[in-house]
Amino acid sequence: MPHRFFIFFLLCTCCIDAAYTQELTVDTPFSSNMVLQRDARIRISGTAVPGRTLTVRFGTQSDKARSASDGRWQAHLEPMPADTTGKPLLIFDGQDSLRLDNVVVGDVWLAGGQSNMTFRAASLRPDAYDGLRRQASPLIRSYNVGRVVEGGRVLNEKDVPWTLFTPEAIGKWSAVATYFAAEISERYDIPIGILHCSHGASTVESWISPEYYAAHPETEALQCPAKPETDPMHRVTNASQLYTSMLAKVIEYPLRGVIWYQGESNGAWPDHYYESFSALIGCWREIQRQPELPFLFAQLSCYDRKDTRGNTTWAEVREAQRKVACTVPRTAMIVTCDVGEFKDIHPKDKQTVGQRFALAARNIVYGERVNASGPVLRGARFGNGRITLRFQSKGALTARGPLSEFELCGSDGIYAPAQAALRRKRIILRSDSVRRPQAARYAWRNANMPCLYDRDGLPASPFRVTAER
Template identity: 30%
Template sequence: MKISLHLYSLLLLLLVSINGIAKVKLPYFFADNMVLQQQTNAAIWGWAKPGTSISIQTSWNKAKYTTSADAQGKWKTAVATPAAGGPYSISISDGEAITLQNILIGEVWLCSGQSNMEMPMKGFRDQPILGSNDAIFNSANDQIRLYTVPRAVQRLPQDTSKQSAWKICNAETVGGFSATAYFFGKMVQEKLKVPVALINISYGGSPVEAFMDAASLKAFPEIAVPAANDTNKLNNRNATVLYNGMLHPFLGFSIRGAIWYQGESNNERAAQYEKLFPAFVQQIRAQSKQGDFPFYYCQIAPYNYFNFGIVNTTAANSAYLRDAQRKALKTIPNSGMAVLMDLGEEFNIHPADKATGSKRLAYLALANTYGLKGFAAESPAYESMSINGNSITLKFSHAPNGLTAYGKKLMQFEIAGPNKVFRPATAVINAGNVIVTSPEIPNPVAVRYAFKDFVVGELYNTEGLPVSSFRTDDW
């Protein structure tokens, strides 16, 4: 009798364990307070006992969806979402229902990068965000939802990220959230008057290859990818590790687009970044299976990289990395770049004015993704040059009403002759063009603008958007 009772107890524990495993589970980002992308077929997925039938019901249209867990226990389906609104609920059941509450339908944006995206509204220690206290004080808005994927370094791609939760935007929740993402989302929400979700996947000090998968990096054999059986300790500077631990679990979640602020940790490899960065964008678009969704990024701000003890003058000059980002606009479809030439700080790699950079990202999204008109969104961009005797005339796009230095003399242009030696130049604005000359260079062949590590931009279109540093040469 004792043996029978013992066996019965073991069987009961086994059944409880099996039932616990069988209960439907979801990634942490499918949860109360989330936002689903409006007017799309939004993917929802999770895990259950292999072969289990999963039913999903959405409250906005009472529709029911049915799918089954595969041999590994994974299941996935898509639900049709209406125009923006809510709150709604979603019920997911494998026989025992889970109900997700207070769900909104609206605009979902992925916000990713390194420390300048990660930098929270409250600032880093001894490094403030300009105007943050007032912004936090006035931040309460239940139509803005915040989700941060926790930092994670992984050797292999993960199906789920570390635990986190959706937060409703208010003074208590926004202080620890990305300032760049928040200021962007606030402007988009106020202009569109629909719910906005901001999903922050960022990790300070990380190169772009940390956000890429091993397959995408095969085109870059000079980048070491940690082997699956490697026992060396990993950190966020290793290739693939943030893709594996933070980005991969999220890919497939329906989004409107992405904003990105990264590049500082690739500063010494500008030529490589010119190809690496577009490859990253192509990868996440392909794996998200949502076409060429809008991708807007911040050009890194000027900063004195000699603070890091770099002795190679060319490698330390962040203008080369900014130039790689400028050129990427032509190779990344449906993209835009927020120029930050006037926001950098010589001795702080984390500029305090995050609101202005975010506003420029929002201008790009509101104009190019949402079709709003009547305002400028693109910074003027160097387009072409023509040599006329001892002068070079530079033409710019995105300056329909011309250029300005706001009454100041242009001081950051340089000009070179056939010997490739640059000299300070005189530059004047004339009918929307810039004419560059120097008495030292009678036969000019090339021009550079603000092509220094740290510099404060001086040239704008009349709408107030700054020109990126650029060079007409490829020396």
Template identity: 25%
Template sequence: MNAKYINRIFLVTLLLFAGVSSQAEVKLPKLVSDGMVLQREKPLNIWGWADPSEAVKVSFKGKTYKTKANAEGQWSVTLPSQQAGGPYSMTINHIQLNDILIGDVWLCSGQSNMELPVRRVMEKYREEIEKDDNPNIRQFKVPMTYNFEQPQTDYKYGSWTKAQKESILDFSAVAYFFAKDLYAKYGVPVGLINSAVGGSPAEAWVSKEGLAQFPYFINEAEKCANDEYRNKTTQSENEARNNWVTTLNANDAGTALWNKENTDDSAWGTITLPGFWEDKGVAPLNGSIWFRKHFEITDNTNLEDAVLRLGCIVDCDSVFVNGTFVGTTSYMYPPRIYNVPKEILRKGSNNVTIRLISYSGKGGLVEDKPYSLTIGRQRIPLAGEWKYKIGAEMPALGSTTFFQYKPIGLYNGMIAPMRNYAVKGVIWYQGESNVGRNKEYEKLFPALISDWRNKLNDPQLPFLYVQLPSFLKATYSPAESGWAELRNVQTAALKLPGTAMAVVTDVGEWNDIHPLNKKTVGHRLSLAAQNIAYGDTQVCYSGPAIKSISINGSKAILTFNTFGDSLKAEDKLRGFAICGADGKYVWAQARIISPDTVEVWADNVASPASVRYAWSDNALSANLFNSQGLPAIPFEIK
């Protein structure tokens, strides 16, 4: 074989490998992947990256679409709108994507009440969830990512998962029940892009352009864009926290001792739990306290694996049963549910020990939560008298800077990468972290909605949101309320077209900022979607909304848009407050006098000037609904 022929073979081989290498450079965003749900009845943008000028061919449902990457290596093709269906396959050069559905895609965002997964509500919905198996409901869980320098083009990781078996436990509970409702009605696949972060304020979710009217937010974001500042802050706070924990453990007299089964607690103090120890006669302190409860298992009990429920604990706990460690939780919010193997239980005397750490503020066991050990069908109550002993007192731990809560960061990291992905609409559950800044939120929330519609290139994008639920203890007299004021701001955003609000004041929990009833929330969002996004205008999606007030002597006459057939209350109307010119509100009496009218009065208010309804942090007692069972929107009217 001569040298010229060998060189020709080598050149051909080199060119072939170069072609393979070139095609291997095609890259897709994480959203465009196996199992994705594409939005029906909208043009579909498929995009990615490749070498500059590289030819890209997309094949889908028997048709082929061609393009080339631009000088920056970006490419995109637009597929014509499609009808619901699947599963399908799609080929993009050498990449084949499988199990693709076409249906409705919803962006699900906000803070922890949107993020809260199905696994956190299994105690309430276990029987239902364990029966559910729907591969046509899918979720893409966006990883928590923030960036202050520029909008990101892709997520670090992520994949589409189906509402089946174990994977369903990681779905957003609100979003899952929302999707389940929609699928039951329309039979169309539903994709959920779960992009939510616990504790996040609204400004973290708005782009730099969207915050133009808030220069102080932009200044803060520019400060956070400095890597040195972020790194030094994080390092300093981590060191302080580690030192605090190390000192606590070194000084805690009970470490590795008081958790033991045979610990003598006869000289320990006594306390009634649940409750905060500061409210139970124990001096206010931060640090560690050990609690122990003795309980009996009767001789006729069949020993089997048990479930220990310790409500919610503030802040951190480590739990032992008969000296054996059974679980720990590092922060206050999750319900404490620990499995107890039958091998560590015995008939007769047993004990449970809690090492509780309080970082700052009040510490203790949250009231009105379940505290028990369940063995089979037997429930052993654990509320009541406990023993306690202080392990170590510490100064309050300093605060932590959560950079994910800073302006612009979450928009750049968690919303910007999906801007090209067509969606049906947005469901949003947020506001808790903006309570106390209600005037600001009055402009910020509409700015967020407009910003997302602009960035997602859909000026009419349906934006459905949840009003704040009831929270904190009920007040005996009418009072000012930051939560009520923010709810009022949320109501004002309904002026924007294509919006709807799910009122959930009746399903909150006074002692839990994460109420478990996520099914009702999802259902009410789905009603809003059916009407606003799907055009089913006969669907009642809102409770009564105040229209007008008139004064007739000592009585205020309120007229409502009922949205349903008529106003309704199961019992005597509650939740109304009234004031005269002095502005001092008192609880009022009220009665429904026509399908859309309520009469309100108070014996000591001769000339009414204003009426409030459900105007408190905790409005669980308010009971005005429409005949379709939806609660009235809280209001203040003058």
């Protein structure tokens, strides 16, 4: 009997020792140099010795919390205006303490998607990289979530905590996100935080939470084909994989908005992209508790991808993206076809993409009356052997080079090149080989050469339109 009591005593002692050696920690992505979202209530959480009373202090604010039996705790900071002055965030429980230095308050943007968002600043052309490095600013910070696969092998890449934008630091930063942040921070003189969470080759389905799929079974049925678990790439393509391994760590961090560049990996399955992409936006907005969280996204660029649909599957993804911009509130799409490269799925011009993201943000997030969209098709009139397209456009429509990307088809569905004539905000299409046109399309190929712009140099999206029956 004494022997049993001795063992019981040892076990209790071990449990007590384990509990009291639990470190005071703060959750991802809190760290020194971070940007806190202005005008938002900030939840700060972590672990501590169970039963401890903790104090969180930042500037003139403080809040108390008590760690639960599992050691978890959380405290809150009330909404604050933007503040460029770095301050310490202090957490202490009477015995242990944490100090997170140089914390500022501004706007936090999540940069997500696949390889064109992952594309690093160091991979820019040398002159562009040097120019971006000259825009270094202590008001711009980035947190980079570690990837899970590279070159067909599993990675154990660690997150890179909040880091300041210095010429030496940005080599591994997202080029698009950095250009975007530099534009916004300089314009409004506020700190900008980039939560970079993207992964090459990822599908849109991989970023949607399993809980969202469970609550929306109609969306789950629309997933692209899953890869077998023997293939390491299943970690970046199958439903919810990247949500679980990467995004879940940061998606509850308060955000100003999202910039998103993805779609290439869904290019072979365009039929359900509209539904899946809309689901992703809905999922993230639910988690953020922001029903109108601004969501800005890049339309697929041009790329000479071969497929069995006449090399048009990327055109169909672009159409789905355009439909999202037209039907999902508080979204904006930027067109990138004109800065793509036929033979490179990773075009080097990320500056134009970042600047167009900034234009969209200035328009729908920061309330500027600025032109952020190229010509948008608003209607079509069929008759007399021609189609007249009507556009919403800043100023008269302009052409760069020949208007060679327009096509018409009749009832047989066979498209032929069209002759196009500009009339301010209208385009008149005819074709000698299509006497009674029933449909028109513009730049409707995976690799295209956009030619239609507004007076500010912003391009029109590829589109197709059919006569109503």
